[in-house]
Amino acid sequence: MRRLSDLSARDLEQLSAYIDRELTVKETARLEKRLQADRTMRWALAELKATANVIEKLPRVQPPRNLTLTEEMIGLPKRRNPYPIFRLATAIAAVAFALVVGTDAFLLSRFANARMIAPAKEAFSIMEEAGGFEALEAPSEADYAQGILDEPETLVEEAPAALGAGSHEDKIDEETPPYESENALPIITGTIEEGQPTATSLVVSPSDVGQIDETVERAAGEEEPCEERIPTTEEAKGISAANEMTATVPSLPSATPTPERWVAKPSLSPLRLAEIGLGSLAVILAGLTLWCRRRF
Amino acid sequence: MDEMRLINLAQEGDLEAFNQLVLSYQMRVYNVAYYIMKEKDSAADAAQDAFISAFRKLRTYRGGSFSAWLLRIVTNVCLDELRRRKRRPIASLDEELLDSDRINALDPGGLTAHLASPEKSVEQFELADAIKNCIQQLPPDFRAIIILIDMQGYGYREASDMVRKPLGTVKSRLARARARVRDCLQRYRELLPESYRLNDEVIK
Numbered sequence: 001m002r003r004l005s006d007l008s009a010r011d012l013e014q015l016s017a018y019i020d021r022e023l024t025v026k027e028t029a030r031l032e033k034r035l036q037a038d039r040t041m042r043w044a045l046a047e048l049k050a051t052a053n054v055i056e057k058l059p060r061v062q063p064p065r066n067l068t069l070t071e072e073m074i075g076l077p078k079r080r081n082p083y084p085i086f087r088l089a090t091a092i093a094a095v096a097f098a099l100v101v102g103t104d105a106f107l108l109s110r111f112a113n114a115r116m117i118a119p120a121k122e123a124f125s126i127m128e129e130a131g132g133f134e135a136l137e138a139p140s141e142a143d144y145a146q147g148i149l150d151e152p153e154t155l156v157e158e159a160p161a162a163l164g165a166g167s168h169e170d171k172i173d174e175e176t177p178p179y180e181s182e183n184a185l186p187i188i189t190g191t192i193e194e195g196q197p198t199a200t201s202l203v204v205s206p207s208d209v210g211q212i213d214e215t216v217e218r219a220a221g222e223e224e225p226c227e228e229r230i231p232t233t234e235e236a237k238g239i240s241a242a243n244e245m246t247a248t249v250p251s252l253p254s255a256t257p258t259p260e261r262w263v264a265k266p267s268l269s270p271l272r273l274a275e276i277g278l279g280s281l282a283v284i285l286a287g288l289t290l291w292c293r294r295r296f
Numbered sequence: 297m298d299e300m301r302l303i304n305l306a307q308e309g310d311l312e313a314f315n316q317l318v319l320s321y322q323m324r325v326y327n328v329a330y331y332i333m334k335e336k337d338s339a340a341d342a343a344q345d346a347f348i349s350a351f352r353k354l355r356t357y358r359g360g361s362f363s364a365w366l367l368r369i370v371t372n373v374c375l376d377e378l379r380r381r382k383r384r385p386i387a388s389l390d391e392e393l394l395d396s397d398r399i400n401a402l403d404p405g406g407l408t409a410h411l412a413s414p415e416k417s418v419e420q421f422e423l424a425d426a427i428k429n430c431i432q433q434l435p436p437d438f439r440a441i442i443i444l445i446d447m448q449g450y451g452y453r454e455a456s457d458m459v460r461k462p463l464g465t466v467k468s469r470l471a472r473a474r475a476r477v478r479d480c481l482q483r484y485r486e487l488l489p490e491s492y493r494l495n496d497e498v499i500k
Contacts, residue, residue, distance in 0.1 A: 003479050004474075004478050004479055005472075009468065009471070012472060012474075013467055013471040016467070017471070020451075022467065048474050051474045051477050052446050052474060054481070054488070055442060055446040055447055055477065056447060058331075058427050059424050060323060060327050061326070062326075063340055064340050065340060067325070067326065067340070067344050069344075069347055069348060069351060073344075073348055074348055074351055074352065
């Protein structure tokens with residue numbers, strides 16, 4: 001019996017590489033020539049092939065345990081599943097949101113009525129006490145005759161001109177607050193628009209008169225940047241008419257909010273802000289909860 | 297889920313995805329460790345360490361054969377462990393034969409496949425044990441190379457990369473390892489099947 005180990009290392013290496021097709025074409029050709037001539041080399045090649053085959057067929061062994069890793073093994077602290085926490089937080093945020101919305105709706109319905117009724121009542125009672133309704137009635141022919149008021153046509157036609165070719169109209173429109181209900185008194189913008197107003201409708205709201213007064217005073221008092229803004233005779237006439245009108249109306253507290261009040265009022269109440277905040281929070285938390293549920 | 301997707305997830309720290317890869321490769325990794333370490337428990341520990349190391353180094357994986365990358369890690373873990381033991385020898389208490397109950401039943405081409413009778417079965421297990429003993433008599437570096445190339449089927453270049461040795465060294469060590477195993481198996485000639493029987497009659 002011969003030992004493969006007795007062969008030279010060079011021959012063994014060549015034969016082993018030949019089995020695995022790791023020789024170059026040149027080396028392969030040279031070795032094959034040698035194999036044809038050398039019986040020992042053929043024997044050694046057969047032995048090496050058989051050995052490689054035996055090793056290849058060696059049975060695989062099952063691991064004694066599962067080799068999957070845990071967080072402790074890789075040095076990570078065990079992660080707690082945040083899903084229950086997020087679920088609870090989402091529920092709390094949703095309930096809080098519902099409560100705030102409910103409270104807001106309740107307060108709105110309650111105070112909206114009070115806000116509409118109370119000032120109107122107050123205004124009417126004050127006007128009654130002051131006998132203002134008589135004063136606010138339609139001007140008589142005598143008023144016109146005495147020169148307290150100009151003829152309605154004059155006022156209607158000249159007032160826009162006196163206010164300065166539309167620019168002041170726009171100003172009034174911007175400053176005039178929208179009415180909260182149909183019960184509210186007519187607004188001055190309605191009386192200034194061309195073709196619509198009458199002197200009668202003009203005197204319905206004392207506050208509107210005050211507004212006209214302010215606007216006209218501003219129109220008259222402001223320094224106009226353009227030449228055409230300089231008050232003309234016609235404008236002066238309109239201003240004097242408005243001033244005279246103001247004089248005829250008793251000074252009464254305003255039943256409707258003044259423009260300044262509307263401007264100063266905040267656009268979002270704290271309740272609305274809370275609604276938006278809680279709503280957004282609930283949506284974000286719900287998203288995180290869903291993500292956690294899928295992830296963990 | 298495909299392997300690349302699992303690797304990407306694992307690279308982002310997803311342990312669950314990495315464990316799916318572990319389940320796919322643990323058999324191969326464990327077998328390499330088992331034949332290099334010669335002991336069942338040491339092999340399991342080495343394989344486990346290799347997976348831990350692989351998870352930590354996963355960001356350095358830059359594509360290519362993932363199994364080759366894993367086997368390089370396990371080979372190095374095993375060789376490092378054997379070198380450490382050589383410096384500080386410890387008495388092995390769990391040296392054992394191949395466990396017949398752990399031999400993979402899904403190995404159709406293996407030596408234990410198609411067992412005809414209990415006697416035949418015993419012979420096959422004895423043969424497997426003989427081959428294992430012969431392989432385990434090799435030096436660790438030789439052992440790693442013969443397992444990676446002859447048992448796991450990797451090419452010379454891949455094996456060279458795994459054991460971090462030059463290609464020439466791998467060629468040379470493989471040839472010498474095969475020759476030594478063949479010489480060792482001559483003691484068990486009667487166990488070798490007809491088709492695998494090594495013959496020295498050629499030169500008679």
